Amino acid sequence: MTVIIHDLENTELQTIFPQIGKDTVLVSEKGSIKNCIGCFGCWIKTPGTCVLKDGYENMGWILSQAETVIIISKCYYGGYSPFVKNILDRSIPFLLPFFKIEKNETHHKQRYKNTFQLVVHFYGENITSQEMDIAHSLVKANAINLHATSCKVLFYQSFNQIA
Amino acid sequence: MKISIINGSPKLGKSTSELIVEYLTPLISKNNSIEVFNTNTTALNEGQLSGIICSDTIIFAFPLYVDSIPSNLLRLLIGLEKRQFPSQNIMVYCVVNNGFFEGKQNHIAVKQIKSWCAINHLIWGQGIGIGAGEMLPFLKDIPLGHGPNKNIGNAIKQLSFNILTRQGGEDLFISPNWPRFLWKVQSSLFVWYPRAKSNGLKKSRLFEQVQKNYLDNIKQLEQKGKKQ
Structure with a gap:
């Protein structure tokens, strides 16, 4: 399964992906998303599922089914747009609260055996070289913490350049 | 200032x-x-x-x-x-x-x-x-x-x-x-397990994986709710 997390309008997404297969899950903005409130309910109350019921509570399960996760986001300060970041903040039920140490750093243990490839498309008119450096570090860190098998970062002036 | x-x-x-x-x-x-x-x-x-x-x-x-x-x-x-x-x-x-x-x-x-x-x-x-x-x-x-x-x-x-x-x-x-090793052990023993227990969950439940049929049941319940 491919998961596309994006901050585009549906019509804009269609220009990039005219045909979206049945095995693709789109995570799009519906105007209802709530902020993660740091309650850890997704770990200690309803393990694996966020306690905020707004249509985005199953991100942990969705990521557990993914072979590829594609993120399309406007670049802000070398990171994601608020909606995309909100989705990632709500994705921690994909992991366990417990820690492991790898390469002398602590990271959360996996809840699922599943791993995926992470591909991030950042778009924006004036992405600076400083922001690109941050974005590279961020996606690499995300890939380590989400146990992705590989990661790739690409930059565009405009979203419609994403092929 | x-x-x-x-x-x-x-x-x-x-x-x-x-x-x-x-x-x-x-x-x-x-x-x-x-x-x-x-x-x-x-x-x-x-x-x-x-x-x-x-x-x-x-x-x-x-x-x-x-x-x-x-x-x-x-x-x-x-x-x-x-x-x-x-x-x-x-x-x-x-x-x-x-x-x-x-x-x-x-x-x-x-x-x-x-x-x-x-x-x-x-x-x-x-x-x-x-x-x-x-x-x-x-x-x-x-x-x-x-x-x-x-x-x-x-x-x-x-x-x-x-x-x-x-x-x-x-x-x-x-x-x-x-010491980091102590912090790591303490986080499980004094944070995650007690918090789960206070929610009525056993330790083993913290490791649970969400099953697809569970989500289907939720969706069916949501649809039923909408019909009503």
């Missing part, structure tokens, strides 16, 4: 960021006007945003979420950028805490605040990255600069000096003065 402290934690209850603000405020309050803004419930209003952009110094205290700035604070940063700062003589500092042991894992969020600072032509002051943030509330009765609070005490002291003198400083990334 007018100092705005922005608590970027989205937590509804007491947060580690709030504790850090409580540590820092008395050290920088003499002869200064300090206002603390919380971003955890509703978005800041126009008056509050105008107040922030007219500050001499802005300090962000927030938790690391998925290796970077949490989305609630990101929205605020974009909102502030849209308003345009009346002066470029504003110093910016940040204190980021994370759930991992190593404070250095906060370096990306510090760089993001630096990037926001550069885009808005403000003056970068200093960034502090604190590891094992969830542990700090357990240590709040130990004075800063002592025992496991030694590193954080030194970092807060240095930061407060730089804020008061409007100086920049090297970014600092620290962890508690505590």
